[in-house]
Amino acid sequence: xxxxxxxxxxxxxxxxxxxxxxxxxxxxxxxxxxxxxxxxxxxxxxxxxxxxxxxxxxxxxxxxxxxxxxxxxxxxxxxxxxxxxxxxxxxxxxxxxxxxxxxxxxxxxxxxxxxxxxxxxxxxxxxxxxxxxxxxxxxxxxxxxxxxxxxxxxxxxxxxxxxxxxxxxxxxxxxxxxxxxxxxxxxxxxxxxxxxxxxxxxxxxxxxxxxxxxxxxxxxxxxxxxxxxxxxxxxxxxxxxxxxxxxxxxxxxxxxxxxxxxxxxxxxxxxxxxxxxxxxxxxxxxxxxxxxxxxxxxxxxxxxxxxxxxxxxxxxxxxxxxxxxxxxxxxxxxxxxxxxxxxxxxxxxxxxxxxxxxxxxxxxxxxxxxxxxxxxxxxxxxxxxxxxxxxxxxxxxxxxxxxxxxxxxxxxxxxxxxxxxxxxxxxxxxxxxxxxxxxxxxxxxxxxxxxxxxxxxxxxxxxxxxxxxxxxxxxxxxxxxxxxxxxxxxxxxxxxxxxxxxxxxxxxxxxxxxxxxxxxxxxxxxxxxxxxxxxxxxxxxxxxxxxxxxxxxxxxxxxxxxxxxxxxxxxxxxxxxxxxxxxxxxxxxxxxxxxxxxxxxxxxxxxxxxxxxxxxxxxxxxxxxxxxxxxxxxxxxxxxxxxxxxxxxxxxxxxxxxxxxxxxxxxxxxxxxxx
Numbered sequence: 001x002x003x004x005x006x007x008x009x010x011x012x013x014x015x016x017x018x019x020x021x022x023x024x025x026x027x028x029x030x031x032x033x034x035x036x037x038x039x040x041x042x043x044x045x046x047x048x049x050x051x052x053x054x055x056x057x058x059x060x061x062x063x064x065x066x067x068x069x070x071x072x073x074x075x076x077x078x079x080x081x082x083x084x085x086x087x088x089x090x091x092x093x094x095x096x097x098x099x100x101x102x103x104x105x106x107x108x109x110x111x112x113x114x115x116x117x118x119x120x121x122x123x124x125x126x127x128x129x130x131x132x133x134x135x136x137x138x139x140x141x142x143x144x145x146x147x148x149x150x151x152x153x154x155x156x157x158x159x160x161x162x163x164x165x166x167x168x169x170x171x172x173x174x175x176x177x178x179x180x181x182x183x184x185x186x187x188x189x190x191x192x193x194x195x196x197x198x199x200x201x202x203x204x205x206x207x208x209x210x211x212x213x214x215x216x217x218x219x220x221x222x223x224x225x226x227x228x229x230x231x232x233x234x235x236x237x238x239x240x241x242x243x244x245x246x247x248x249x250x251x252x253x254x255x256x257x258x259x260x261x262x263x264x265x266x267x268x269x270x271x272x273x274x275x276x277x278x279x280x281x282x283x284x285x286x287x288x289x290x291x292x293x294x295x296x297x298x299x300x301x302x303x304x305x306x307x308x309x310x311x312x313x314x315x316x317x318x319x320x321x322x323x324x325x326x327x328x329x330x331x332x333x334x335x336x337x338x339x340x341x342x343x344x345x346x347x348x349x350x351x352x353x354x355x356x357x358x359x360x361x362x363x364x365x366x367x368x369x370x371x372x373x374x375x376x377x378x379x380x381x382x383x384x385x386x387x388x389x390x391x392x393x394x395x396x397x398x399x400x401x402x403x404x405x406x407x408x409x410x411x412x413x414x415x416x417x418x419x420x421x422x423x424x425x426x427x428x429x430x431x432x433x434x435x436x437x438x439x440x441x442x443x444x445x446x447x448x449x450x451x452x453x454x455x456x457x458x459x460x461x462x463x464x465x466x467x468x469x470x471x472x473x474x475x476x477x478x479x480x481x482x483x484x485x486x487x488x489x490x491x492x493x494x495x496x497x498x499x500x501x502x503x504x505x506x507x508x509x510x511x512x513x514x515x516x517x518x519x520x521x522x523x524x525x526x527x528x529x530x531x532x533x534x535x536x537x538x539x540x541x542x543x544x545x546x547x548x549x550x551x552x553x554x555x556x557x558x559x560x561x562x563x564x565x566x567x568x569x570x571x572x573x574x575x576x577x578x579x580x581x582x583x584x585x586x587x588x589x590x591x592x593x594x595x596x597x598x599x600x601x602x603x604x605x606x607x608x609x610x611x612x613x614x615x616x617x618x619x620x621x622x623x624x625x626x627x628x629x630x631x632x633x634x635x636x637x638x639x640x641x642x643x644x645x646x647x648x649x650x651x652x653x654x655x656x657x658x659x660x661x662x663x664x665x666x667x668x669x670x671x672x673x674x675x
Contacts, residue, residue: 060112063284063621063649080104080156080163082267089280091145091163091267103163105156106280107264112287114149114261115254122224122254125287128647129265132279133182134213141182141210141276145267146194147220148177149253152262161198163266174257177266178220178231179203182210182276191218191233193249195256202249207235207242210276214241217586217646224288227252241588286650351416354439356432359383363394372446373494382442392427393443397436397510408436408510414486415509422474424497424507443505445498448555452493452562461602463502464559468610469635470504471496475552476628479545487513487543491551492532493558513543531565531576536622546622549631553617557581560611562595578618579648585615586646609634609641616642620649 062075067088078084082091082104091104115122127147135141146162154165154173162181165173179192179200189208192200208216219232232246263285267278362383363370372380372393383392397408408431415426428439448467450456459467471491478486489511497505511528528537534550537543554565557577567575581593590608613634619625626634626642633639 060110061286061650062108065282065284065621065624065645065649067280067282075109076106076264077109078104078106082106087279087281089265089283091265091278091280092143092269092276094277094279103156103161103266103268104278105163105165105264105266107262108285111152111260112149112263113259114257115259117259120254122227122252123287123289124222124224125285126219126221127283127285128217128219129283130215130217130281130646131180132213132215132281133180133208133210133276134279135210135276136213137211138275139211141269143183143267143269143276143278144179144181145265145278145280146177146179147218147263147265148175149257149261149263150175150177151258152260154262156266161268163268164194164198165266176229176251176253176256178218178229180206180208180216180218180233182208191231191247193229193231193247195251202247204245204247206233207237207244209236209239212236212239214239215281216241219246219647222253226250243587282645284645284647284649351412351426351439352428354428354430354437356430356435356437358385359394359430359437359439362392366394366396378436383439391442393440395438395440397438408438412438414512414514418478418482418486420474420477422470422503422505423477424505440507443497444500445502447494448496448498448504448559449493451498452558453564458597459502461598461606465603465606465610467496467498467502467504468556468559469632471506471552471555472628472632472635474504474506475548476632479548479628484514485545487515487545488548488551489513489543490528490532491548491555492529493555496555534622535620544622545627546625549617549625549628550619550622552628552631553614553619553625554578556610556614557593557618560595560607560614561593562597578615581611582615582648585612585644586648609637612641612644615644619644624649 064075067076067084068086069084076084076089078089081093081102082089084090084106085094087094089106091106092102112125113123129147131145133143133145144162146164148164150165151174154175156163156165162177162179164177165175174196175194176196177194179190179194181192182189189206189210190200190203191206192203194200208214214236217234221230222228223230227250228248229251230246230248233244234241235244236242265280265283269276269278360366362385363381366379366381370381370383372382374380378395378397381394381396383394384390385392412426412429415423424443425441426438427441430437430439445451446456451459475488475491478488486509488506488509490508491506495506495508497507499505528547528551532551532554534547537547554577557563558565561577561581563577563580565577567577581590584590584593590611591604593611594602594607613626613631616626616634617631630639634641
């Protein structure tokens with residue numbers, strides 16, 4: 001008997017099984033006997049980890065990938081010579097001017113709670129930014145920029161101290177800074193760490209490219225446990241960006257800085273003729289919260305949820321058991337169900353009702369050797385209609401849960417009205433003898449995942465490119481070109497079917513939702529498949545066109561790389577496809593993402609274009625993902641490639657609404673009723 005996957009757990013029909021799973025980075029090891037009580041405990045365990053995930057959202061996080069004079073950059077405060085342009089944060093003037101030493105500073109609008117005086121707890125943080133120090137081919141330059149944390153009431157200094165802070169009495173104010181220092185006379189380009197003094201406590205030589213203005217990147221992290229401040233950065237060799245060895249310095253921030261600090265960038269130029277401009281292009285930041293601050297809230301929320309879920313689950317379990325028994329034993333109720341379903345379905349056009357006996361004959365009574373596969377809510381069987389000499393695919397929907405019935409109704413009502421060359425065609429439907437059956441056109445080459453991951457055949461590059469374009473065309477139709485917006489909500493390679501000519505056709509509309517075009521976002525129950533599901537769906541419970549776009553991006557990366565969205569190594573380490581490909585993008589080695597089975601038989605430019613579009617669609621921030629129309633325009637070379645950050649951004653999301661909690665409870669209902 002086949003195993004069934006639910007929320008990352010693998011279930012088998014045997015008793016006393018051991019189960020191992022990962023849920024968004026958490027390792028869970030569970031041993032239990034399959035029983036209502038233990039299944040309920042498993043469900044509560046999943047709820048716990050979801051709650052823990054939500055409560056672990058950082059106390060401060062932001063991601064400014066396209067800094068410019070727009071509304072989002074009201075978050076940045078500039079002082080001195082600093083100002084914001086369409087290029088980013090200009091810490092010193094971009095044009096050549098005659099001046100004495102000049103400096104500028106840009107800070108985030110809100111201070112950072114670095115440590116808590118009552119508990120003594122210290123926060124961890126990490127930041128990543130891209131920047132350019134440019135003398136515009138001038139051979140004489142000097143100055144630099146810093147990332148700093150400082151006392152809240154400090155003021156900016158002149159150019160000689162890189163704009164680092166002074167207190168009101170003009171002495172050095174408490175600060176911790178990472179400096180990127182330049183100077184051609186004498187040559188002194190280096191990256192250093194300074195604490196309350198311009199003199200570095202540790203430094204590394206820096207292979208800068210100041211005359212040419214090369215794009216540099218820096219990663220800075222502080223670990224509150226080890227007290228290590230770690231700096232990594234890029235330099236240049238032969239005009240090519242390379243990652244240099246970083247530096248580490250141990251410092252207890254509580255001894256150097258006040259409880260609340262300002263943080264951001266400062267920069268200076270040494271004055272004529274030592275001219276250079278200092279520009280910050282993008283900036284992301286994330287800090288941890290103090291465990292003591294959320295401890296009581298976590299306890300209250302978790303206990304409250306456990307009590308509420310336990311009460312609801314027991315009540316639902318008893319009521320649903322009783323209701324199902326009465327419903328299926330009562331032939332009159334079954335007849336009323338058929339009448340109601342017929343009334344709804346026969347309003348549509350196209351697919352017709354097919355008799356149960358005809359489907360039994362066509363599939364040899366649903367013989368095991370006719371089975372094409374097993375989905376989340378039932379098996380799919382190959383059938384043959386003798387009168388028309390055509391093969392069909394018969395989906396046998398499970399009736400053991402209301403969710404299965406909802407999926408059946410949703411699939412018939414939505415897909416029966418859609419017409420597109422890249423959507424699987426629904427031929428007919430049947431609900432007789434307590435069976436729910438859907439009849440589709442037969443796809444000779446099965447699903448995309450069979451070829452990518454199970455080596456049914458090696459898809460040539462031209463075929464892969466055609467599949468990606470076809471899938472994008474189907475989604476554009478669903479999102480923008482039909483009378484209503486259709487959110488598919490379960491786009492994955494196993495739901496992309498291939499006909500005899502390997503043309504892609506998107507199927508399985510059991511989780512699809514109809515929304516008005518002007519209302520493309522809705523709050524709903526958690527639905528989809530882990531790995532393909534957009535991160536905001538897991539955290540907030542909201543689905544949208546953007547979450548479909550995310551899933552499309554993941555599938556395109558699978559098509560290009562031949563790798564699954566989540567890979568487990570022999571050491572049970574988890575590698576996520578999006579993160580892996582984004583690292584290759586940052587190091588400009590995207591060709592390494594190509595499926596090794598292709599060898600060199602692919603168009604390199606087409607590969608890079610497909611991968612960049614995939615990363616764009618799978619951006620962690622839904623507001624920065626393209627529409628399907630924009631994605632297709634880039635795929636067709638009708639628009640330029642987007643500029644993405646070289647390091648995968650970190651997005652932040654609000655806590656889930658109550659409807660999401662109800663959605664999770666709905667999942668619990670169905671799991672309990674199946675027992």
